[in-house]
Amino acid sequence: MNCAVCSNPMITLELDQVETDYCLTCRGIWLDKGELEQLLGDTLQAQQVLQSFQIAQDCKESPRRCPICGKKMEKVLAGPESKTTLLDRCKKGHGLWFDSGELESVLSLGRFDSEGKLPSYLKKMYTRK
Amino acid sequence: MWQQIHINKRNSILLLLSMGLVLAALGYIIAAAIGGSPEAGWLGILIASAIWLIMTLVSFTSGDQILLASSRAAPVTPEVHPQLFNIVEEMKIAAGLPKMPKIYIINDPAPNAFATGRNPQNASVAVTAGLLTRLNRDELQGVIAHEVSHIVHRDILFVTLAGVLLGSVVLISQVFLRGMVYSSMSARRYSSRGSSRGGGGQALLMLLAVLLAILAPLFTQLLYFALSRRREYLADAGAARLTRYPEGLASALEKIAQQDIPMESANQVTAPMYIANPLRGKKYLNLYSTHPPIEQRIRILRNMSQGASLADYEQFYRSVTHKAGMIPQSALSKETVSIRPPSTEKTDPSSLNQIRAMGDLMRKVNGFKFLTCPCGVILKIPPNFPTGKAQCPHCGHVLSVS
Numbered sequence: 001m002n003c004a005v006c007s008n009p010m011i012t013l014e015l016d017q018v019e020t021d022y023c024l025t026c027r028g029i030w031l032d033k034g035e036l037e038q039l040l041g042d043t044l045q046a047q048q049v050l051q052s053f054q055i056a057q058d059c060k061e062s063p064r065r066c067p068i069c070g071k072k073m074e075k076v077l078a079g080p081e082s083k084t085t086l087l088d089r090c091k092k093g094h095g096l097w098f099d100s101g102e103l104e105s106v107l108s109l110g111r112f113d114s115e116g117k118l119p120s121y122l123k124k125m126y127t128r129k
Numbered sequence: 130m131w132q133q134i135h136i137n138k139r140n141s142i143l144l145l146l147s148m149g150l151v152l153a154a155l156g157y158i159i160a161a162a163i164g165g166s167p168e169a170g171w172l173g174i175l176i177a178s179a180i181w182l183i184m185t186l187v188s189f190t191s192g193d194q195i196l197l198a199s200s201r202a203a204p205v206t207p208e209v210h211p212q213l214f215n216i217v218e219e220m221k222i223a224a225g226l227p228k229m230p231k232i233y234i235i236n237d238p239a240p241n242a243f244a245t246g247r248n249p250q251n252a253s254v255a256v257t258a259g260l261l262t263r264l265n266r267d268e269l270q271g272v273i274a275h276e277v278s279h280i281v282h283r284d285i286l287f288v289t290l291a292g293v294l295l296g297s298v299v300l301i302s303q304v305f306l307r308g309m310v311y312s313s314m315s316a317r318r319y320s321s322r323g324s325s326r327g328g329g330g331q332a333l334l335m336l337l338a339v340l341l342a343i344l345a346p347l348f349t350q351l352l353y354f355a356l357s358r359r360r361e362y363l364a365d366a367g368a369a370r371l372t373r374y375p376e377g378l379a380s381a382l383e384k385i386a387q388q389d390i391p392m393e394s395a396n397q398v399t400a401p402m403y404i405a406n407p408l409r410g411k412k413y414l415n416l417y418s419t420h421p422p423i424e425q426r427i428r429i430l431r432n433m434s435q436g437a438s439l440a441d442y443e444q445f446y447r448s449v450t451h452k453a454g455m456i457p458q459s460a461l462s463k464e465t466v467s468i469r470p471p472s473t474e475k476t477d478p479s480s481l482n483q484i485r486a487m488g489d490l491m492r493k494v495n496g497f498k499f500l501t502c503p504c505g506v507i508l509k510i511p512p513n514f515p516t517g518k519a520q521c522p523h524c525g526h527v528l529s530v531s
Contacts, residue, residue, distance in 0.1 A: 001511070008515065009511045009513045009514050009515070010511070011508055011509060011510050011511065011514065011519060012492070012497075012508075012509035013506055013507070013508060013509070013521075013522065013523070014485075014506065014507040014509065015505065015506045015507075015523065017485065019485060019488070019509075022522060024516075024519055024520065024522075027522070033238075034238065034488075038485070068393075069393065124523075125506075125522070125523055126522050126523070128522075128523070128524065128525055
């Protein structure tokens with residue numbers, strides 16, 4: 001699987017029995033459908049989190065391609081109403097893409113999913129003590 | 130059983146012949162239209178036959194390899210999935226296959242399976258990683274028995290050859306239709322109006338050729354799909370008999386039906402090979418379906434509470450589909466096949482750990498390296514990773530990849 005930004009091969013990281021895909025070159029993170037299920041537990045809940053994002057209208061950022069199907073992903077606004085961050089979501093439901101900078105803004109949101117499992121895991125995995 | 134195989138063989142030959150006729154007709158009319166005379170048509174038949182002959186020879190010698198490669202199936206050793214090998218061996222013995230089929234795993238989360246090959250001596254069974262993670266032993270056995278039945282019924286060669294023929298018809302039509310578009314464009318640009326050579330006769334032939342080029346692929350596909358549907362029922366009947374446990378396949382089909390993700394590695398030509406239509410969710414396939422309705426197949430299998438013989442299947446096939454029987458009388462021997470109790474082997478296919486284990490398995494098959502960082506993070510490095518070092522994003526430790 002290649003990075004959606006710089007096309008370098010991505011590596012898979014496993015911690016606490018959860019996997020994420022990571023680009024060592026540009027520090028982008030890919031969470032695929034199965035990985036989101038692992039993080040958020042129930043499939044239904046993972047679906048709800050993915051569905052809750054709103055599609056960003058007239059966004060200037062260039063579209064990224066899904067690392068799985070190669071189709072253009074859509075820009076979505078994630079997070080609660082007041083504070084949102086821009087992510088890329090595969091239209092076919094293959095997963096979510098975080099640019100290196102987007103991770104920090106997701107972490108600052110805190111309430112990403114109802115229990116905050118996703119930000120806390122990403123914080124543990126990707127921020128060095 | 131033997132008559133059934135015989136009928137299947139005869140149907141295959143009939144189908145291949147009629148597909149060959151379509152191909153020849155296509156070659157004739159296209160060449161006649163381009164050349165402007167019926168004599169040119171014979172050359173067209175010659176070219177079409179040559180294409181067909183080459184493709185048939187290729188598919189006969191290495192069609193299974195082409196299909197497996199285009200489905201991105203990787204051959205596996207027993208250590209990768211011992212249970213799968215165990216079940217295939219069990220079904221091989223039950224069906225009396227002369228040789229153990231080769232086993233492949235397709236790295237795809239959509240649960241599906243297919244069998245291919247030339248004959249029972251040279252057969253292969255491929256299952257997706259998604260199938261292995263979602264099914265328990267009885268269900269997996271049902272699916273494998275279905276595929277082994279395809280091998281026993283000699284469906285595998287038919288599917289390979291029909292796929293290649295269909296491919297040829299599509300190829301010739303496409304080349305002609307595209308050629309038409311380009312030649313008409315250049316004609317408009319470089320020749321004055323009204324200077325066409327052939328006159329009314331050629332125009333008519335041209336029209337016919339265009340019509341045939343559009344219709345032939347559809348017609349061939351319909352033929353192919355109509356016959357492949359019947360084969361699915363027959364393989365289900367065979368699977369119930371081999372496993373003596375129709376519920377296994379029924380619940381496997383149910384699980385497969387629940388998944389509506391289309392397979393990435395399947396296409397229109399390979400679709401009829403699979404146990405369930407891999408392209409569900411893609412709209413254009415509603416026009417002609419490659420597989421019988423999965424609910425009907427499940428209902429027939431679930432009705433079989435008294436026995437698992439072909440006659441039992443036939444009985445409920447009639448009552449569920451309201452169609453005349455499909456298994457020939459002679460195959461419906463008086464044998465009684467009693468239903469066996471479910472397997473006691475406990476598996477928890479829904480557990481996330483098992484799904485992750487499957488992912489790791491596919492990575493090992495595909496040549497990934499596994500590095501464990503002192504901080505506890507496992508780094509899974511793809512074979513095409515360019516540099517020799519990888520830094521753990523969790524603790525910053527630098528690990529050597531080579």
